[in-house]
Amino acid sequence: MPMELRRPARTFTIRQLCLEFKCTPRALRFYEDKGLLAPARDGMNRVYSYKDRGRLQLILNGKRVGLALAEIGEILDLYDLNDGGTAQNVKSLTKFRERIVALEAQRQDIDKAIEELRAGCDGLERQLSRTRPDLLPRAADYDQVLRERLGDLEHAK
Known part of the structure; x- marks a missing residue:
């Protein structure tokens, strides 16, 4: 036994x-x-x-x-079925795979948004270089400040 x-x-x-x-x-x-x-x-x-x-x-x-939280609750509710965790594992696997698909779609959307923003920055910099080149160094300084702040946020995690 x-x-x-x-x-x-x-x-x-x-x-x-x-x-x-x-x-x-x-x-x-x-x-x-x-x-x-x-x-x-x-x-x-x-x-x-x-x-x-x-x-x-x-x-x-x-x-x-x-x-x-509702999805987490669905998984937790299966804990007490006394089936050795099988139902909970199946539900978890399904939810995890669904979440991977959603995150991959978000990553594609984010990558596309970044590309569009970079293209917008390039266009704005070209326009400023023709009309107000004196403002470009400030734009680069601003970009550097933002990158440092993002780096600080990453290190804080």
Whole structure:
């Protein structure tokens, strides 16, 4: 007879989960209101289990890749089917593939927008070089400032 493996009965406070996952108490309460989390209560305090912690990790990972909370909920709802996770895995795979298709379409749209903006910049620079060449160095300076700010944003992530 296979022995069932169980997690220790450790619990977590809202503060512990917020610190670990870098989210706010408001976010956890929101997920609870949406039915994605169901912590136990000890008086007025929420008591989160390993299962709640795992669900929060899945919620945040799903959000990070752009899944809607309803989609995340559909996946989480399949956890308790006692089928070894098969239904949950099938649903996850379907949602992930759909999200990949959507992101690839967005990437194509973004690439096209960048091309159009670059072409617009080239045209504007040509026009300015004919009419007001004195403004072009300022445009280049502005471009450099924007690139530095974007770089700072990338490093802040």
